[in-house]
Amino acid sequence: MNTRVKICGITNPADAQAVVEAGADALGFNFYGKSPRCISLKTAVEMSKRLPPFVMRVGVFVNAPEDFILRAIGECNLTMLQFHGDEPPEFCTQFGLMSMKAFRIRDEKSLAELPKYQTDAYLLDAYSAEARGGTGEKFNWDLAIEAQKFGKPIFLAGGLTPENVADAVRKVRPFGVDVSSGVEISPGKKDHAKVKAFIAAARSVA
Numbered sequence: 001m002n003t004r005v006k007i008c009g010i011t012n013p014a015d016a017q018a019v020v021e022a023g024a025d026a027l028g029f030n031f032y033g034k035s036p037r038c039i040s041l042k043t044a045v046e047m048s049k050r051l052p053p054f055v056m057r058v059g060v061f062v063n064a065p066e067d068f069i070l071r072a073i074g075e076c077n078l079t080m081l082q083f084h085g086d087e088p089p090e091f092c093t094q095f096g097l098m099s100m101k102a103f104r105i106r107d108e109k110s111l112a113e114l115p116k117y118q119t120d121a122y123l124l125d126a127y128s129a130e131a132r133g134g135t136g137e138k139f140n141w142d143l144a145i146e147a148q149k150f151g152k153p154i155f156l157a158g159g160l161t162p163e164n165v166a167d168a169v170r171k172v173r174p175f176g177v178d179v180s181s182g183v184e185i186s187p188g189k190k191d192h193a194k195v196k197a198f199i200a201a202a203r204s205v206a
Helices: 013-022 041-050 066-076 108-116 141-150 165-172 192-202
Strands: 004-008 026-030 056-061 080-083 098-105 121-126 154-156 176-179 184-186
Touching (some): 004 056, 004 192, 013 026, 013 041, 013 192, 041 066, 056 066, 108 141, 121 176, 141 154, 141 165, 154 165, 165 192
Parallel strands (some): 004 026, 004 176, 056 080, 080 098, 098 121, 121 154, 154 176
16 A cells, blocks of 8 residues: 655645646645744635545644634545644544544654544654744654554654655654655745655655
8 A cells, every 4th residue: 555645734735736746645825823844724725626536635724723624624625634832632623524634743652642642643743842844853663663653653754754664654654754854945835856755755655
């Protein structure tokens, strides 16, 4: 089974189209106001309308109000919710949609939080004191292997690039990989050649 590929932090229609044409399984729309990749609901709606039905639309939220998330689900036709903040377990699973909790992994102790969440998948990202994600920093992939004992699909994130994603897939065998800064020219602006190379590399591992 091919490793799923999610390209996160899509901010404009040209990038969305390029990512779809390159064969991504999922696009991430970032609604976190402090992120350089944050987009408005209006922008997300316009991009979502142009996406083919087989591409997952993932809404990325950080401690967002419940009513805003419900609006985003309805207006953007989201198919999955990704929570990157301090949301409690019951919050993440109340919306009747597939959900994924992101965890910033610093060490083995970071894994203790995972089984508290009964989301459909876990996203493992590198810990950073400065940002909630998109830092381009890696973490110890052995911890991602260990996290698989909890029985949930793992999306591996943090510092992935076209150059190292094949090694990551070969070592961790995650359900999916997630990339943002590793395929960018600048925050929020994708490098279309890097997107193609990333997806090809992620799927090159037998």
